[in-house]
Amino acid sequence: MSDAEEDQRQFLHLTATLGEPGSGRRRYAAAMHFNRRGLLSDGALEVYRICSARDGEDPGALLKARGLLGEVPVQSRSDGALAIRRLIAEADHYLAGLDGPGLAEVRQGLAHWRDYVPRARPGPANKIVDRWLAPALGSLTADFPGLSAAIAAAAPHLDWITYDLYDPELIGADFMQGHAFASLVGEAAPVKAEDWDMGLFLIAPHVLYRDHRHRAPELYAPLTGPHGWRFGVDRPLTILPAHRPVWNEPFRPHLTKVGPEPFLCLFVWTRDVNDPAEVLAASDWPELEAVRIKATE
Ligand SMILES: [Fe+2]
Helix, strand or coil: CCHHHHHHHHHHHHCCCCCCCCHHHHHHHHHHHHHHCCCCCHHHHHHHHHHCCCCCCCHHHHHHHCCCHHHCCCHHHHHHHHHHHHHHHHHHHHHHCCCCCCHHHHHHHHHHHCCCCCCCCCCCCCHHHHHHHHHHHHHHHCCCHHHHHHHHHHHHHCCCECCCCCCHHHHCHHHHHCEEEEEEEECCCCEECCCCEEEEEEECCCCEEEEEECCCCEEEEECCCCEEEECCCCCCCEEECCCCCEEECCCCCEEEECCCCCEEEEEEECCCCCCCCEECCCCCHHHHHHCCCCCCC
């Protein structure tokens, strides 16, 4: 039986008819199943335990009284929540295999958030995701099949945003129309976190994400490559391969020139997530926008 089929079966037990003999214990056993899966919180499990002794007692009423209704699975969203949970676990596993500054801080933060119960928050269809996510995952699959499959499974349950409130003159029309991001952990994300943000970031091939900086310390873990980078206005580009993490201390200028493959990365902001980014004027954006990085660089 697949996980999804098992979840469906357990969901029938979780919602067993009130008053049916043995239903209190069946509900509690199903709650333990979903708790192990990370889809039902410890607080909600305690409610099912309390109600397990009396088959006619509705756990829903006590969940509501304790403000826990959002911490149990509902049929329509259990698949999405499970997919997001898996992706966060895969992301943590992937980050554990990387070396570099910031990674210890990032993983320490993630250890705090990764066991919270996610809520799937699908958003509207996104053109950039529809066009570029599959090719990006195509190149990730060979080396990291688990992470690639987890991203593919979770992507439809995420709220992908192409941020359109920048000044297009400043950020560039290519970037404005050529990127999408989705938070996994964050203030409006499936795992609600305060002042911490982790998600996926996707940019179309060849797009220039111009020089900018922000207060938040930031990790980029690029899952595709090569792409061009620089960490100071008007400096030359450095070409970095996939899986070479980039850590930006507060206010470090950074620019990304996407290579021939779409840019897909895990990003993490470890604090000061509500401080806005600032674009830094440079004289060479037109040349960088015209640059074409080769796949073999
Ligand atoms: Fe940044």
